[in-house]
Amino acid sequence: MIRIAICDDELSSIKSNEVLLQRCLSENKILAEINTYSRSDALLYDVMEDKFYYDLILLDIEMPNVSGMELAEKIKPHLPNIKIIFITSHIEYAIDAFELSIFRYVPKTECDARLPVALNDALRLIQIEVDKIYTVSNNARLEKVLYKDILYIQRDGKNAAISSPTGMIKVRKSLQQVYEELNTQEFIYIDRGIIVNIIHVMKIKDSTAFLKSGDIFPISRRHLQEVKEKINTYWGEIL
């Protein structure tokens, strides 16, 4: 289940945004847990001290105590995959190329028209690989890893090693076997010995794949065109 927070100092805005959000969720047939905050410091405390997890936050920028901007800056290290939709009374906001966690700016005056679009777009991305779990059985011990947490899988001798933010899991199977078991279009070979998760590929530059985690892998000449095409097709469909 995905988790969403709405944070706004005006109760009426919270109410109207929640209605829009509920409608989007039911249209997309998505189950979500929604928490609302009327104080930004309460949200900050929940994330930083109590380790609350959120996939999406609807955030008012203009708030007393901690502004939306400050809040976004502070929670980013704790929730690296967070998507934030900023709601603002200013119109002059464009997302900065450096800013990864900000998903979109929505002007308060155009909430009714533009918030549903932004929500639909965000939900579609959050839904990718959301519940898929890959199970590894090593020495009668089961280890589970969420598809969306898998960064890349590397050949390790005759076996394979799955890398995720929490560490590396070794699998007593060949890379090709793991690839076939995963069986989704998100996983692509960039070299004979490495499979990456498309959703974590930040960019391709000079035959090199840059992952969200900071890992950098060369793409073999044999795979380069195919990798670019697969990324193109994948995002072209989801958009």
Place this chain on the structure above:
Amino acid sequence: MSDILLYGSLALFTFMQVFATLIAIKVFLLIQSNGKSIIPELIAALSLSVLTVLLQCFAVGDLAVLVVQSVCIAVFALYYYLHDRQKVLLYVFFYTVVLTFLDFAALIISGFVSGDYMVLLMSKEEYGGIQIIFLFGVRFLFLLFALAIHKKSDFSQKQIHKAFGYAGVLGLFSMIALSQQKVIDIPADTVFVWLIFFVIIIVVFILLNMRTQIELEKEIAYMREMEKELLEREYATLNNAYSINARMFHDFQNHAGVLRELLNKANYDEAVTYLNDLSEPLETVSSTTWTGNETIDYLINSKLVAADTGQIRTEINVEFPRRTNIRANDLCAILGNLLDNALEACREVSNKDDRFIELTIRRINNMLIIRLRNSADRKPIIDEKGLQSTKTGSGVHGWGIKSVQTAADRYDGIMKMDYSNHIFQAVVSLSFEGVEIKE
């Protein structure tokens, strides 16, 4: 030497040399689509070695056997790799020469080792163990070499040509060195033939290299020309639009004067009529902000006007990040061409209710994804040159698509086109980087 041993070694030798040759040709032709599997090559080499033994049974001469082998290799390479015929034949020729030379060199060295100084005059049946070992060694090394380059197989065309050139030079020098020694008698014409062969090889690969270079330069010149034309075309459109704006601004003074006059005289009805008449041309130029870049926004807005005129429904969903290294003129080339194609295809759709264009631009991680969908009555012809215009004879179109690709190339991106259910879709993916702008 017994016949069985002779035929056995013949089959083994042929298999090794043919297998190595096929693998090496595959690497040098930069074949990638067939993957790493070398089973077809294995089968071809096996069958060719059987054929060679059969030919040997019927006492066909050595030279004829060599010719048959070369022809078979060439035929296999041509049909299996479906590659440039000239190149395949050239590589096959090259390999035949190199292999024969290696045999020749191996025999001479074996002569040194065994003290059999008349080795070159021996017939095949007279070869001793030492000769067989050397001939086997040469093939073995050759096969190892081929397998090694196949494993790496990450060469550029240029590197390969260079390697051939060096091989030719090396052969030339080793031949000169061999001709200078006095221990083993090498007939003068043999030396001469070899020298000529190596000179030919060197010259051929120098020419090949030059051809590649010239082709590259031609391509660059063509792209430059195309870019210039495209830029001029876009600028002409934009300029035109701006001049309409300028004229409207100029007229504004006059209109204001007329309105002031009418209002002063309390002629309200006429003032309202005048204003209504005015608002018509004003509507044609909207100034919606889509990307925040004036030029690109103007481009989108002007294409929207064109869509409106053609009774085409439009849906624009644009999210464009600030401070990227994506240059406005590259994005203009991409959007301008894609939108022009879409407009043209839409105008041909007979049912006006079906006409639509949908433009979506989104940022995903550090990539910009541009998707354009539009209605189209028929499948556009897409060949390796790009999209062919439905109008015959308009060269601008193929160029347009090529310039989209050129622009995408700058950002390690590509464009993919698709057509199904009367909907044409083009997706361009670009990788960008954030750029610090000092304010």
